[in-house]
Amino acid sequence: MNIFHTPHEMTAWSQAQRRSGKRIGFVPTMGYLHAGHLSLVAEAQRHADAIALSIFVNPTQFGPHEDFATYPRDEARDLALCREAGVAAVFLPAPAAMYAPDASVSVDESALQNGLCGARRPGHFRGVCTVVAKLFNIVLPDVAVFGQKDFQQAAVIRRMVRDLNFPVTIITAPTLREPDGLAMSSRNVHLNAKERQQALGLSRALASAADALRAGETSADTLRQQMRDVLEQHGLRVDYAEIADAETLSPVTTATPGNVALIAAHCGNTRLIDNRVL
Ligand code: AMP
Secondary structure, rough: EEEEEEEHHHHHHHHHHHHHHOOOOEEEEOOOOOOOHHHHHHHHHOOOOOOEEEEOHHHOOOOOOOOOOOOOHHHHHHHHHHHHOOOOEEEEEHHHOOOOOOHHHHHOOOOOOOOOHHHOOOHHHHHHHHHHHHHHHHHHOOOOOOOHHHHHHHHHHHHHHHHHOOEEEEEEEEEOOOOOOOOOHHHHOOOHHHHHHHOOHHHHHHHHHHHHHHOOOOEHHHHHHHHHHHHHOOOOEEEEEOOOOOOHHHHEEEEEEEEEEEEEEEEEOOEEEEEEEE
8 A cells, every 4th residue: 555645746646547547536534534434435446446545634624723633643543444445545644745834725615615514614614625626636536435424515525526627526425323323423532421322312313303304394493493402302512403405505494305404513522413314
């Protein structure tokens, strides 16, 4: 497995792969890998010949009071998992290799990012779009795989690729969950035993909205309140509990199958997100 620390080395490898006729699949991550990340690698392997995975905790997508410093990191373990999964190249840049001190260009999506996490985390999606655009230019993938776990992120990236004509096919892969329903996340490592139980409120709240819609409840406000109630019963602090159109991410008034329920909630000091297409 190749391990690259500079954009130059990464791009040289990708260009060589392309010259030899290989299709490159790409999985961008922030590391502390879990089975959800590895499922994206497996999906990429179905669409490409050589898989590149990046591990970069991108400082520009964290707000000043967010968890950049405490975001979990374990490079040795991540590399072992990548090797086992058949990843061909890991890109592990230091922040200084990615951003010039006087960097002054960024990518801004201005519609899909306005609500949900974009509204609560100002500048977050500018950081995400900018780093993903840079990674696409460095890795030169044919196909890139993103998780539905970050539903708004996947929508924003698809829009960026469409509007800026990146020659990359975006694939979205389903959310991998623990057996009890908790969406896998690198941040779950921060949960203590009590919080780990409370965190089940997210998937249960989503399930309660799905069940209620199936039983005929179409008032989105009723579904939102029901999700809030479940979250609060689990001792979680609600950031948002939304029912939205799956394409535009705009809140809906009347819920219909195909809408998406999205939640962000604080569990102790950890902010968790989850979503489910109804
Ligand atoms: P992260 O390292 O958390 O930035 O995530 C990197 C990629 O993995 C993103 O495309 C995420 O949506 C995806 N991902 C994170 N958690 C999961 C999960 N539980 N199931 C599937 N994909 C995931």
